[in-house]
Amino acid sequence: MLRTPDNSSSSLDAVRPVRKALSVLALTILAAIVWSLGSVIVLTNFAERQHESLDAEVRDLLIAQNLARLAERRGLRTREYVLLQDTNSRVSLQGDRLEFQQELDELRARVKDPQDEQVLTNIAAIQEHIRQEVDAIAPLGFDEELTLEEVRLFLTEIDPLYVELETALGAYVERRYARLNELSKRLADGRENMRRWVVASLIGLALFGFFIGVLIYRLLRSLNTSELRYLRTFNRAPMGMAYVDSEGRWIRINPRYAQILDRSPEELVGRKAIDFTHPEDKDAERLALADLLAGRTDMITLEKRHMRDDGTSLPIRVTASLARERGAAGNYLIVISEDISERKAAEEARRRAEEYFQNALEMAPLPIVVYASNLEILHVNRAWTQVTGYSMEEIPTVQDWARLAYGDKADEVVATAQELVATERHLEQAEYTVRTKSGELRTLLVNSSFLGHLSDGRGLRMTTAIDLTDRIRAEDERRKLLNELQEALRIRDDFLSIAAHELRTPLTPLRLQLGSLQRKLPDAGGDPKIADKIQQALNQTERLASLVDKLLDVSRISGGKLVLEPEEVSLEAVVRDVLGQFAIKAERLGCEIRLQIDDPGLGDWDPLRIEQAVSNLISNALKYGAGHPVEVRVNGTENEATLVVRDYGIGIASPHRERVFERFERAVSSRHYGGFGIGLWLTREIVLAHGGRIDLESEPGQGSAFTIRLPRHPRPQEKMTHGGHAFTDH
Amino acid sequence: MAGMHLLIIDDEEDIRFALSEILEDEGYRVSTAADGEDAIGQLREGVRPDLILLDLMMPRMDGRAFREAQQADPSLNEIPVLLFSAYSDVHQIARELDAVGGLKKPVDINEMLDTIDRISDSLGA
Structure with missing residues (x-):
């Protein structure tokens, strides 16, 4: 299973430049804010302080003005008191003096300027001088009335003091007023400066912000186009x-x-x-x-x-x-x-496929050579080397191969190869005789195919060869053997034919002589034993004649010379005739013949051949069913006639059932049962020649039943070209 | 018919000899010829058998050739012929060659004598 990819760690690193940029931006903004706030605070404090000092100045000025007013009023009240010598005035004067003193003390406490202090000390000294003067004249009120002179003297003395006091205070007020004006002016100037400074700051800040913005914008833009794209690339x-x-x-x-x-x-x-x-x-x-x-x-x-x-x-x-x-x-x-x-x-698949192909090429039982269009041989397989004797090293080019294998014809072969290479066509089934490395001549059936082009552009051809040498030899050998075999068969058949005739030739006079002897014996008063011997000798000649006939049949039918001469035949008649011939033999062998005729069995057959077939079956039944009844039955349907010959003899085991119909075959030893073993074969040949068939039912120990089925009207058999009768081989 | 004249044509001397002996014993007058040519020669010289016993397979002139030559000669074509051959289809050939019958070699002597008797009877009748 694939896990979901987590890209946090990788993007973290990748984002570092962005974060740096953002950090710088944040710090810059923070600095700008702090700076702005600081500026405002500083400026505000400065303004406040300006205002406070202005307030103090104003208050000082007010006190100083009050002092000047009090001094003026004291001067007037002092004159009034002295002139009027009114005690009540003295109280008011005392009050004024106290008020003046308090105001002056306050002012003296407030000022810091040494010059101001000097002025105020001087004023305080004048005021003390005035108090002493006044107290000297009338310290606690007027016990006695002052003289005019005394009053005038006093006024002369006191007036300059008050003038001096008023002048000093006036000067002081003037001075403080002037300072207030200056301060006000300075304050106004300070505000203007501050305003300018703030404006300048704001402009500077704006410019700086713009600059930073541009910087960040460009940074982010550059991130988008390279770093971010890279990041995306990396992650995706x-x-x-x-x-x-x-x-x-x-x-x-x-x-x-x-x-x-x-x-x-x-x-x-x-x-x-x-x-x-x-x-x-x-x-x-x-x-x-x-x-x-x-x-x-x-x-x-x-x-x-x-x-x-x-x-x-x-x-x-x-x-x-x-x-x-x-x-x-x-x-x-x-x-x-x-x-x-x-x-x-x-x-791997391609490598294996190539390997398989290579192996297939190498292991193929056909000689194969692969060469390029410049006639360089690229591969020869094992079969090629086996057949021609040449390995790849010995025939690096087609020219080399042609020179070694074709000798004088090499140029022609090379020309053919060049032509093939040029046309890219396929060459099929060309036969070449080549000389192998060992000097042997071999015949090769050659196919040449165009396979395609190599990567270097050269055409690729494959030539496969079929080594016909052995096949041709084998074919020659086979043909020779066949001829020999046919010749042997012909010789055998000729021999059989000649032998049969030669054997039969003396049989005829022998039989005639024996017959003659038999006829003459009674006249000669002969011994009955001799007559019996002569009969036995005649039987033997008959048997010999029958065997010789069968030999002839074999040679004749083997040569394909079984020719039928059909005519209307009654199977019943044939059977009765044959049974008549075998009557004595059947009696001698202890076989009761049971004949059943259900149908006359009429048909167009060769009577001699049919008789031969029936005779063979009866003979067979008597031979193998000796001592038991033999049943013979003729039957028929509309289209065919049937003959069944059943014996109750030794029977035939299933493996032999088909074999009994072969030539010279028998199911039992020939020592016990004579003959060539051709009777059933001949019977079957005759039946088949009539378009019929023969069946065998048999159980060992139970006997056998042969059934012949003959079509009543067989299709005309194609006659052999051997003359008009069946026996012309002389 | 005793005293009937038979001409035996067969290339086998043993057969000619045995047949002659037997038939003569039976009272027949017997001439022999070794082949067709020999027989034709004898016939042309005036030999006139009542019946010819003809073998088919012979050198020089075989049975067929003889029969053709005989039938071609008006002075001879009336002489009946009995085929006497090893061919199993001798009866068939006998019909073909318009012979009075056929006997298959090796022949049973009684059958042969019966056949000749029957023919001589029919000829005599």
């Missing part, structure tokens, strides 16, 4: 891609690679690739890796088997190249891998 590539460190460990691995190896990327990262390599492939991988790392080559490609958990291996093709990372911990490898199991399987 249809081939396995991975980074491997110099130790051979997977650093990053794409889903396809993991899928090929049937593992998840997490499982593989950090593992050594070689640990999953088939033990037999490890050395090659180590060597290749070492070459690559040592810089001896830029790229390596190797095919290896990757071991899976289930113990099976997967053939993969791995291509790796070395990448050097600037400033990184070291070099790493870029690895691409493909599942080549299908290709391997196809290669």
